[in-house]
Amino acid sequence: MTVKRRRTVPEVRNPALELSLVKPIATGDNQQRESTVKNTEGEPLLRFEGSSNPYLEHQRNDLLLSIQHMRSEGHDEMVFLCITHCKELTFKAMHYELVNMQARVKADDVAGALQLAPRVLALLGFLGKTWDVLSTITPHGFNQFRNTLGIASGQQSYMYRHVEFVLGNKSEALARAHENNPDVWPYMERALTSPSLYDEVLALLHRRGIAVPPEALARDWAQPYPVNPGVEAAWLQVYADPTPENDLYLLGEALTDIADAFSQYRWRHFVSVERILGFKAGTGGSAGVGWLRRIVDHRFFPELWSMRTQL
Ligand code: HEM
Numbered sequence: 001m002t003v004k005r006r007r008t009v010p011e012v013r014n015p016a017l018e019l020s021l022v023k024p025i026a027t028g029d030n031q032q033r034e035s036t037v038k039n040t041e042g043e044p045l046l047r048f049e050g051s052s053n054p055y056l057e058h059q060r061n062d063l064l065l066s067i068q069h070m071r072s073e074g075h076d077e078m079v080f081l082c083i084t085h086c087k088e089l090t091f092k093a094m095h096y097e098l099v100n101m102q103a104r105v106k107a108d109d110v111a112g113a114l115q116l117a118p119r120v121l122a123l124l125g126f127l128g129k130t131w132d133v134l135s136t137i138t139p140h141g142f143n144q145f146r147n148t149l150g151i152a153s154g155q156q157s158y159m160y161r162h163v164e165f166v167l168g169n170k171s172e173a174l175a176r177a178h179e180n181n182p183d184v185w186p187y188m189e190r191a192l193t194s195p196s197l198y199d200e201v202l203a204l205l206h207r208r209g210i211a212v213p214p215e216a217l218a219r220d221w222a223q224p225y226p227v228n229p230g231v232e233a234a235w236l237q238v239y240a241d242p243t244p245e246n247d248l249y250l251l252g253e254a255l256t257d258i259a260d261a262f263s264q265y266r267w268r269h270f271v272s273v274e275r276i277l278g279f280k281a282g283t284g285g286s287a288g289v290g291w292l293r294r295i296v297d298h299r300f301f302p303e304l305w306s307m308r309t310q311l
Contacts, residue, residue: 005112010099012092012162012191014183023057074144076137083130084154090130091159094123098166102197105204110247117254124261131268135275142276146283153284158184161191167262167300168196168225175222192222198301201251202231208248210234225302232303236310252304259300270296 036045048054056062068081097116104112154160158178165175175192178184195203199221206212213230238248270292282288299305 003109003112005104005109008100008103010095010162012095012158012184012187017183021060021063023060025054025057070145071148072145074141076141077145077148079133080137080142080145083133087127087130088157088159090123090127091157091163094120094127095159095163095166097123098163098197102166102200105197105200105251108204108207110204110251114247114250114254117258121257121261124258124265128261128265128268131272135272137276139276139278149283151283151285153282153286155282155284155286158188161188165191166197167258168198169298169300170196170222170224172222195221196225198225198255201255201301202234204251205234205238205248210237210248227302227306232307232310235303235307239307239311255301256304259304262300263296263298266292266296266298 052062064085068078068085070077070081097120101113101116101120104110104116155174156177158181161174161178164171170192172192175188178188199216202212202216206217211230212234213228215226216228216231219226235252238246238252242249244250270289273292274289277288279290280288282291286292
């Protein structure tokens with residue numbers, strides 16, 4: 001039987017801007033394509049009406065390729081801008097998959113949630129690889145454009161913050177950095193105060209008859225996740241049957257894969273920053289590498305890590 005799953009498209013910003021940029025395009029179908037290919041004799045269409053083409057109208061790459069504006073004379077600024085934009089898009093793609101994983105867990109659709117995990121992992125692997133490119137920026141190369149960043153920092157990325165929040169690393173202080181932006185703040189506040197993917201997984205364990213402490217099932221979701229020995233006991237119960245037939249065990253391992261890859265991403269950011277900046281202060285007002293060190297020690301889904309000592 002084929003299960004019909006509805007997708008969830010998360011909103012992280014007032015959609016008005018996005019909608020104002022959409023251009024209507026004619027849709028196609030197999031019949032139209034077959035008749036076109038007869039006319040073109042198999043060669044691609046190369047003449048278009050007006051001053052644009054359907055690919056640009058569909059993807060708006062004219063906009064995408066117009067936002068890597070170099071503000072310095074530094075050679076390395078271009079790769080920094082391009083990879084930063086790639087990363088923001090990757091955060092967006094990953095957030096979409098994670099929100100859908102969460103919706104499927106909430107709907108008791110464990111198989112559906114598991115189906116999305118490999119893509120999240122692949123996106124994280126891709127993000128990790130961006131440090132291969134960024135760490136080709138030398139301290140000298142970075143210094144040539146660093147001042148033009150002013151006090152801008154990746155730490156101010158609302159897309160990244162949504163990824164952290166859906167996974168469960170809540171921080172009201174970091175969320176409030178977006179409070180001044182009326183197009184962004186309502187969605188940020190909603191993400192801060194809503195259960196995370198992990199919170200929904202714990203609710204799922206409870207529905208499946210595994211004892212989860214009540215304080216893990218109903219709490220102030222905006223608060224940082226408090227590690228709970230009762231949740232560790234719940235996972236130990238799940239992990240007592242480490243077989244492919246146990247879907248909760250598979251879900252626990254899929255979440256661990258994600259947390260593992262995320263920690264590696266953070267580690268690579270941290271090491272690359274030390275390589276490029278040394279121990280200079282960050283542009284965003286933090287101590288730089290010293291501030292990032294704390295985040296390196298954070299693990300998503302903490303009891304999935306701590307319970308391993310008992311296995
Ligand atoms: C390649 C040069 C880079 C350097 C030297 C660098 C440096 C830093 C530093 C020092 C911080 C601490 C906050 C502050 O700015 O004071 C930080 C945070 C951060 N950076 Fe970068 N960064 C670089 C590239 C990137 C890129 C390309 C992205 C992604 C678009 C990014 C995303 C972030 C995020 C999301 C944080 C906050 C981390 C968190 O909240 O856990 N960084 N970075």
